[in-house]
Amino acid sequence: MEPQLYKGCPVQFxxxxxxxxxxxxxxxxxxxxxxxxxxLKHALPGVTDKxxxxxxxxxxxxxxxxxxxxxxxxxxxxxxxxxxxxxxLPIIRQIIIWGYDHLQDEKVNGKMFMTPAEVMEDLAxxxxxxxx
Numbered sequence: 001m002e003p004q005l006y007k008g009c010p011v012q013f014x015x016x017x018x019x020x021x022x023x024x025x026x027x028x029x030x031x032x033x034x035x036x037x038x039x040l041k042h043a044l045p046g047v048t049d050k051x052x053x054x055x056x057x058x059x060x061x062x063x064x065x066x067x068x069x070x071x072x073x074x075x076x077x078x079x080x081x082x083x084x085x086x087x088x089l090p091i092i093r094q095i096i097i098w099g100y101d102h103l104q105d106e107k108v109n110g111k112m113f114m115t116p117a118e119v120m121e122d123l124a125x126x127x128x129x130x131x132x
């Protein structure tokens with residue numbers, strides 16, 4: 001069951017699309033191209049089929065992503081950002097930049113040390129900063 005939102009609260013309305021462990025990652029991974037279910041699952045290590053399907057249904061139902069099914073054999077389905085979903089990308093980018101900056105602080109303080117190198121390279125290039 002979805003949490004009850006304060007009527008008319010723009011912050012809570014926006015956060016429902018960014019909340020949870022996977023929604024932001026799904027939206028971000030669809031920023032450059034359409035992806036199939038298996039490609040998204042591969043891009044989001046640790047997500048289960050059930051959770052990914054539920055998140056895709058939510059985001060599709062709310063108009064953030066579009067689902068296109070091709071009539072071929074075997075059937076193929078692709079997900080892509082809608083114009084509304086695409087409008088969230090600047091917000092997600094700012095979240096990533098903020099997280100990158102503070103992740104570096106955590107790493108320096110020794111609280112976090114297991115971030116994969118390729119993730120750090122992607123974050124550094126996104127933030128436009130030299131790698132630490």
